[in-house]
Amino acid sequence: MKIRTAIVFGGFSKEREISFAGGRTVYDNLNKALFEPVPLFVDSFGNFILLNWEFVYKGSIRDFYPPASHIPATSGEFQIYAESLGDLTLKEQEQLIDTLGVRIEPKEFKQYFDFAFLCLHGPYGEDGKVQELLQSVDIPYSGSGIEPSKIGIDKALQKQLMQAAGFASPDFFVIDRADWLKGKQHEYYEKAKSQIHFPCVIKASTQGSSIGVSIMNAANEAEFRKAVNKSFFIHEIDFNDWGKLNDWDKSEFIHSLSDIREGIGIPVKIGEVKIYHPADLIEYLNTHLNEGENLRIESLDADERVVVEGFIEGREFSCIVLQNEMGASGKAAIALPPTEIKKGKELFDYRSKYLPGLSRKITPIDLPDAQIEKIRSGCEKLFHHFKFDVYARIDGFIKADGTVFLNDPNTTSGMMPSSFFFHQAAEIGLNPSQFLTYIIRISLQQRLLDMPDNKAIPTLIQNLDVSIAREKSDARQKIKVAVMLGGFSSERHISVESGRNIYEKLSSSTKYQPIPVFLTGNEQEHLMYQIPINILLKDNADDIREKIDHYSIHPIIKKIIAESAELTEKYSQSGNLAKPQSLTYDSLATAVDAVFIALHGRPGEDGAVQKHLEKVGLPYNGSDAISSSITINKYETNELLRKNNQLVAAHMVVKEQDWKADTTKAIATILGKIKFPLIAKPVDDGCSSAVRKIKSETELVAFADLIFRKSEALDEAKAAILKVKPKEEFPIKTEFLVEELISKNGASHFLEITGGMLTSFDAQGNVCYEVFEPSEALSEGEVLSLEEKFLAGQGQNITPARFSKDTTARKLISQQVRSELEKAARLLNINGYARIDAFVRVFEQNRVEVIFIEVNSLPGMTPATCIFHQAAIDGLKPYDFIDGILKFAFQKFGKRELVN
Numbered sequence: 001m002k003i004r005t006a007i008v009f010g011g012f013s014k015e016r017e018i019s020f021a022g023g024r025t026v027y028d029n030l031n032k033a034l035f036e037p038v039p040l041f042v043d044s045f046g047n048f049i050l051l052n053w054e055f056v057y058k059g060s061i062r063d064f065y066p067p068a069s070h071i072p073a074t075s076g077e078f079q080i081y082a083e084s085l086g087d088l089t090l091k092e093q094e095q096l097i098d099t100l101g102v103r104i105e106p107k108e109f110k111q112y113f114d115f116a117f118l119c120l121h122g123p124y125g126e127d128g129k130v131q132e133l134l135q136s137v138d139i140p141y142s143g144s145g146i147e148p149s150k151i152g153i154d155k156a157l158q159k160q161l162m163q164a165a166g167f168a169s170p171d172f173f174v175i176d177r178a179d180w181l182k183g184k185q186h187e188y189y190e191k192a193k194s195q196i197h198f199p200c201v202i203k204a205s206t207q208g209s210s211i212g213v214s215i216m217n218a219a220n221e222a223e224f225r226k227a228v229n230k231s232f233f234i235h236e237i238d239f240n241d242w243g244k245l246n247d248w249d250k251s252e253f254i255h256s257l258s259d260i261r262e263g264i265g266i267p268v269k270i271g272e273v274k275i276y277h278p279a280d281l282i283e284y285l286n287t288h289l290n291e292g293e294n295l296r297i298e299s300l301d302a303d304e305r306v307v308v309e310g311f312i313e314g315r316e317f318s319c320i321v322l323q324n325e326m327g328a329s330g331k332a333a334i335a336l337p338p339t340e341i342k343k344g345k346e347l348f349d350y351r352s353k354y355l356p357g358l359s360r361k362i363t364p365i366d367l368p369d370a371q372i373e374k375i376r377s378g379c380e381k382l383f384h385h386f387k388f389d390v391y392a393r394i395d396g397f398i399k400a401d402g403t404v405f406l407n408d409p410n411t412t413s414g415m416m417p418s419s420f421f422f423h424q425a426a427e428i429g430l431n432p433s434q435f436l437t438y439i440i441r442i443s444l445q446q447r448l449l450d451m452p453d454n455k456a457i458p459t460l461i462q463n464l465d466v467s468i469a470r471e472k473s474d475a476r477q478k479i480k481v482a483v484m485l486g487g488f489s490s491e492r493h494i495s496v497e498s499g500r501n502i503y504e505k506l507s508s509s510t511k512y513q514p515i516p517v518f519l520t521g522n523e524q525e526h527l528m529y530q531i532p533i534n535i536l537l538k539d540n541a542d543d544i545r546e547k548i549d550h551y552s553i554h555p556i557i558k559k560i561i562a563e564s565a566e567l568t569e570k571y572s573q574s575g576n577l578a579k580p581q582s583l584t585y586d587s588l589a590t591a592v593d594a595v596f597i598a599l600h601g602r603p604g605e606d607g608a609v610q611k612h613l614e615k616v617g618l619p620y621n622g623s624d625a626i627s628s629s630i631t632i633n634k635y636e637t638n639e640l641l642r643k644n645n646q647l648v649a650a651h652m653v654v655k656e657q658d659w660k661a662d663t664t665k666a667i668a669t670i671l672g673k674i675k676f677p678l679i680a681k682p683v684d685d686g687c688s689s690a691v692r693k694i695k696s697e698t699e700l701v702a703f704a705d706l707i708f709r710k711s712e713a714l715d716e717a718k719a720a721i722l723k724v725k726p727k728e729e730f731p732i733k734t735e736f737l738v739e740e741l742i743s744k745n746g747a748s749h750f751l752e753i754t755g756g757m758l759t760s761f762d763a764q765g766n767v768c769y770e771v772f773e774p775s776e777a778l779s780e781g782e783v784l785s786l787e788e789k790f791l792a793g794q795g796q797n798i799t800p801a802r803f804s805k806d807t808t809a810r811k812l813i814s815q816q817v818r819s820e821l822e823k824a825a826r827l828l829n830i831n832g833y834a835r836i837d838a839f840v841r842v843f844e845q846n847r848v849e850v851i852f853i854e855v856n857s858l859p860g861m862t863p864a865t866c867i868f869h870q871a872a873i874d875g876l877k878p879y880d881f882i883d884g885i886l887k888f889a890f891q892k893f894g895k896r897e898l899v900n
Contacts (some may be wrong), residue, residue, distance in 0.1 A: 001463050005030060005440065006040040007111035008130070008141075010061060012083070013122025014211050014301065016044075020061050021876070022415030023119040024863055027056055028878070029432040029504050030117075034467045038113045041100070042120065044083040045093050049835040050102045050112060054872035059797055059864035067099045068798050078255065078278040079778060083267055086276045106137045114460060115440065116141040119415055123206055126412045127153035132370060138454050140447035142439055143410040144389040152411035154206045156305050158386075159407075165385055167378075168405050170310035171196050174205070177232055177304045189224045192308055199311035204231040204303040210301070211261060215311060231306040233299035239291050250285075252279045258295070264299040274300065295762050314397035316341045317365050317375060320413065320424045321383040321392050325442045325567060331742040333383050334564055335376035336424035337557050340365035361420075361539040363427060364556050370607075371402055372556045378404045389446045390439060393420055417500050417537070417863065424474050426534040428561050429568045429576040433508050437468065438571045468570065468620045478513035479898055481506060481886065484528075484609070485541075489601030490689045490729040492541035498861040499598035500536060505879045506596075512886075515592055517583065519599065519609070520545050526603060526612070528583040530591075531578045543615040548580045587617035593898055596621050596882070597858055601685050605858045606632040619893040621885045622832040623857045631828055631855045632684050634737055638852060644827050646820070647851045649739040650674055653683060656708045656734045667697060670738055679739040682707070682731055690730045692722055693741065707733050742851050747841035752777045753801050754857065755821045755838070756867035758876075758884050759831045761891050767831055771818040772870030776801035777837075797866040800873065803842060812846050820850040828855060831892070832884050835859035835867055 007030075009023025010016055023039070039049040043065060058064045066082045071572075082088075082096060097103045116139050121432035124130055128149035134141045144152060151157060156174045163169045173195060175188050192200060198219050204212035214227035215863055229236060235257055245253060250439065258266040258278045267276040270288075275281045281297075289295055319338035343362035344793040379394045386392075386409065393413040396406040412420040417432070425435040444461050449459065455497050483506070485499025486492055499516065506514040516536045521527035529548050538544045548737045561568070588595070595618050603609050607625035614625065623631070631637050644789045653672055659666045670678075681691040690707065694700050702718040709715070714724060724730055739876075755774035762768050775797040803813035821836050837853040859867055861882075871881040890898040 002034060002036040002467075003115055003440070003460055004038055004113040005035045005118045006038045006109075006139075007119060007808055008042060008116050009119040010042045010086060011122065011125050012042070012044045012301070014123060014207060014265060015121035015125075017060055017261070018414055018416070019119050019121045019125065021864065022121075022419070024056050025415050025417055025432070025504075026117055026119055026436060026516050028501075028863070029435055029436055029508055031433050032508055033236045033471050033510060034437060034464065040113070040116070042124075043093075043097070045088070046124070047093060047097060047103050048106065048109075049097055049100055050104055052101045054869075055100055056862075057868040057872050057878060058799075059866060062833060063797055063799070065100060065465060066096055066803055070096060072277070072279075078258070080258070080277065082268075084277045097261055106133055109134075109137050109139050113139070114456065115139070115444070117139055117436075117440065118142050118412060120786075121412055121414075123153065126410065126529065127206070131566065135451055138451065138456075140444055140451060140454065140457055140460070140481055142390060142443040144392070144497070145446070145450045148388045149411050149738050152388070152392070152409055153206050154459060155307050155408060156202065158409060159307060159309070161386070162382070162406065165381065167385075167573055167819065168403055169407075170405060172307055172309035175228060175306040175308060177302070177306075179385060180228065180232065180306075183273060185225050185228070186221070187227070188308075189221045192224060193219055196310050200642065201307075201309050201311050202227045202231050203307050203309075204233070205305040205307055206303055228306055228308075229374055231303065233302040235264050235297045236294055237285070237297065238291070238294045242285055242289050243291075250282055254282055257281075264297065265301055267300045268297050269293055270297055274461075312397040312399065314399040314405070315365065315367075316397055318393060318395045318420045319375060319379045319483075320420055321379050321388070321394060322564075323388075323390050323442055323446065323492075324564075325438070325445060333380045334560065335379045335383075336566075337364035337427050337554070337560055338372065338375045338379070339363040339420055339424060360543060361423065363397075364426060364471075364554055365400065369556055371398060374398075374402065375404055376556075382406050382409060387448075390443050391421075411494075417497070417504065423537050423539070426537040426576075427557050428564050429533065429572045431507060431533045431572070431576060432504060432537075434571045434573075438567065440464070443466075459899075472570075472573075479511060480513050480515055481595070482515050482517045482530075482592040482595045483598055484517045484519055484595055484600045484604075486520055486544060486605055487541070487599045487601060488520055490685050490731040491600035493729075494860060494862065495598055495600045495604070496541045496544065497863075498600065499864075501861055501863050502596050502598050502882060503536065505882055509883075513881070514596075517588070517595075518544055518548065518580075519603070520548075523602065523608070526585075526609070528585075528588065530578075530581040530583055532580070535580060551580055553577070585612040585616050585618075589618050592618070593895070594619040594886060596886065598603060598861060600684075600858060600860065601689075603630065605856070606684070617893070619886075619889040619895055619898075621858075621889050623828075623834070625831050627829040627831075628857050631830070631834075631857045634681075634683055634854050634879045637828065637855050641824055641827060641852050646824055646827070647849055649679075649742055649851060649853070650740040651737060653735050653737055654704065659704050659708065663701070667700065670700070674738055674740045677741050679736055682733050683737045685731050685733075694738075701825075704736070706730055707736050740797055742839045742853075745841060747843050747849070749803070749842040751801060751840055752853075753838055753840055754797070754835055755818065756833065756835045756865060756870045757821065757825060757830075758833050758871070758881065759888055760884065761888070769822045769825060770874065771822050771825075773800035773868070773873050774815060774817060774821070775799040775866040775870060777866075797869060799866060799869040800842065801840075803840070804846070809846050813840075813842055813848055816846075816848040817850055820848075824855065830855065830857060832857075832888055833859070833867075833881075 007027050009019045011019055025038045039051040039056050041049045055064045062079050116134055118141055126149055128146040131149050159172050202214045210445055212231045214230055216227055257263040275284055292316045317338040317340050322334050324332055324334050340362040365786045383392055393410040394406055395408045398404050415421050422432045444457055448457050483499050483503045485495050487495050503514045503516055506512040516531050518529050518531050535544055535547045593842045595613055597604050597620055605628055607628035610625040613620045635653050642648045677693050677695045680694045692703055701723040704830045705718050753774040754777055757769055757771045760768050777797055804810040817840055835856040839851040841849040868878045887899050
């Protein structure tokens with residue numbers, strides 16, 4: 001019997017988007033033969049909602065909550081959470097909830113699930129309160145119990161307890177919010193100078209994900225005040241600063257200020273006045289901020305204490321510690337191999353933690369074995385000292401002299417696909433699905449101690465053990481699918497995210513056996529490797545390539561594998577830690593039944609891989625080599641569409657040789673056809689790579705100089721002109737595309753959309769197109785950024801797109817738009833699946849113009865990508881969508897025996 005497992009995610013903390021993304025990871029990776037996943041969403045008001053499954057696959061909470069129909073029309077296109085609708089009554093909250101699922105009371109939990117897997121972060125997630133609630137209604141849950149969780153949430157309390165117990169600790173003190181606001185700022189600054197010295201770290205006591213954290217490198221009272229205010233989620237603004245901003249800059253400033261991850265969030269209060277919506281905050285400041293005046297803006301969701309501690313000059317690490325179910329090694333807890341976070345003195349911030357390719361995680365940390373063991377034993381000791389249960393993530397630093405400083409132990413780890421939680425478990429041979437099974441099993445065992453009167457837990461454990469043994473001995477023949485990821489384009493890191501997601505969706509199924517295959521090399525030679533799970537879960541494509549090139553199993557990892565052998569024997573499969581195996585297209589054809597190409601850019605979307613697979617007779621997803629060779633090139637794609645009477649932007653290709661031969665002439669040629677502002681971007685890279693809105697010759701020259709450079713290093717001055725973010729991929733090319741900036745042009749409504757589709761064969765063998773409801777893509781900047789597309793909780797897609805407020809008109813417009821998308825797909829001979837980006841102008845009488853931007857023959861398949869939102873409207877879960885893609889490939893290649 002399957003265990004009905006509630007995945008509890010969302011919440012009202014500033015980390016709710018990471019909780020939401022982690023919950024989706026757990027929902028997808030739970031072994032469907034053992035567990036029945038039940039999504040239990042906690043909203044901004046603390047309601048428990050049995051969430052309709054299709055909302056699990058939205059990119060962010062803001063994509064569905066509040067529902068688009070309840071979002072007030074304001075200038076600035078602010079992306080808001082439900083609490084920005086105001087201080088809603090329970091009845092008003094329930095009106096929102098009715099569009100998502102069913103609100104349930106804790107006393108009803110047992111009707112719907114047997115076990116709660118906690119993915120909540122921050123207050124009411126890691127502080128023992130939800131644990132206490134679950135125990136009160138007799139529901140076993142994952143992770144630590146009530147008292148350890150109270151310690152795990154509170155950095156100030158942790159510091160005090162650790163220092164008292166003799167753990168090495170930097171000097172620190174705690175600032176009380178009430179004292180700070182009573183005017184003791186100078187006193188605390190002097191205390192920091194005399195007791196802590198600089199550099200120092202300032203952080204909110206109960207926040208995670210690096211939210212509310214600052215590093216101060218030098219003494220500066222004004223900057224110290226700003227940093228402490230940031231940790232208290234306070235912002236002070238004066239008339240002169242506000243008065244210098246134009247309307248656009250004011251909107252951008254409030255966008256940033258109201259961001260729960262990097263700003264202070266919203267709702268806020270100014271004095272006794274509460275303000276719920278960003279647009280209302282702008283209006284209030286315009287009205288009430290008088291000359292010579294300062295106003296203090298405070299988040300309603302703020303910490304009461306801030307920790308100021310000495311900066312540790314050392315190497316940063318994170319270590320997962322597991323409670324040992326088996327105990328054969330004699331250890332009650334096992335520290336997994338600690339991971340080093342490779343960075344400089346800059347903060348390991350939200351963006352660096354969660355966007356692929358921006359950080360390097362080295363496992364185990366590159367130190368002598370004795371020092372690694374010192375870290376592990378210290379983490380195990382702290383795990384026991386705080387009486388943590390099941391698992392914990394413990395961060396820390398090791399100094400050059402070998403001193404280990406532990407800090408910020410977490411009783412709920414982030415559960416993104418490549419988080420430390422899964423990353424380190426893979427080193428001992430547990431894939432995400434297997435690791436989650438272990439966590440649930442050991443949690444049930446621990447709850448026997450916490451909840452001795454619960455008579456259901458022994459039965460749940462017994463049934464789970466039987467199911468695990470049966471699943472392990474099940475020898476069903478599965479369809480082998482190579483999931484090809486990586487590549488050598490600027491999109492390689494996103495490709496790894498897409499490939500991992502496909503792997504995880506297929507690995508938890510009863511039909512497919514996914515085999516991860518990493519592709520690297522160059523356009524002349526594709527190098528392919530079958531890789532084990534621990535390499536698949538490395539942080540990014542460059543880490544994977546490095547591990548393949550220098551493969552070895554570290555002695556410490558061998559030791560940990562031996563310590564956990566009984567555990568892994570029960571939960572994992574043989575081959576999970578096999579050495580990377582070099583492949584050719586011929587050998588691949590003998591090893592698998594099909595290939596799912598999760599590559600982006602070149603190779604993959606250009607037809608090169610498809611040609612090789614066609615030669616060896618392997619079915620693959622997506623369009624054929626000829627169609628792919630056209631759609632990879634944005635200029636050729638749009639020229640073909642234009643010649644067939646489809647609307648596209650005026651565009652031209654700028655070649656390096658022409659630019660460098662006579663830059664003045666090249667600029668004149670561009671401006672003779674396309675005026676500023678214009679769009680500049682690579683001809684054949686996607687994922688928003690190097691896409692810029694160019695407003696002047698200075699910016700155009702900077703763009704050309706960067707894209708035509710000869711080395712990877714970026715000219716800092718030119719990068720600053722284009723606002724290139726740290727570690728942002730900016731490819732080197734020999735040509736780039738310039739396009740006119742598409743505008744409203746007299747339309748009554750104007751929006752950017754992205755539309756996905758899936759093809760199938762009818763009874764006569766004709767290709768049929770299922771064009772999904774398009775998504776409306778909202779951008780906070782001038783163009784849709786990489787973060788907005790792929791960073792958890794960063795962007796917003798409204799699905800279906802808001803073509804009209806009138807339901808009948810919306811459907812009519814949607815039908816026209818989808819018809820145009822299908823025409824384009826047929827002209828380009830797209831099949832399998834695809835995503836098409838476009839602008840839509842809506843005129844009077846619902847007349848529509850669709851202006852095409854680009855076509856993606858292998859669209860991103862990361863967990864939050866909007867093609868999954870669109871498929872969900874048609875009743876397709878992500879696995880069903882992927883299964884449909886593969887079924888089409890089997891039929892296309894005449895492999896009908898693999899279809900059912």
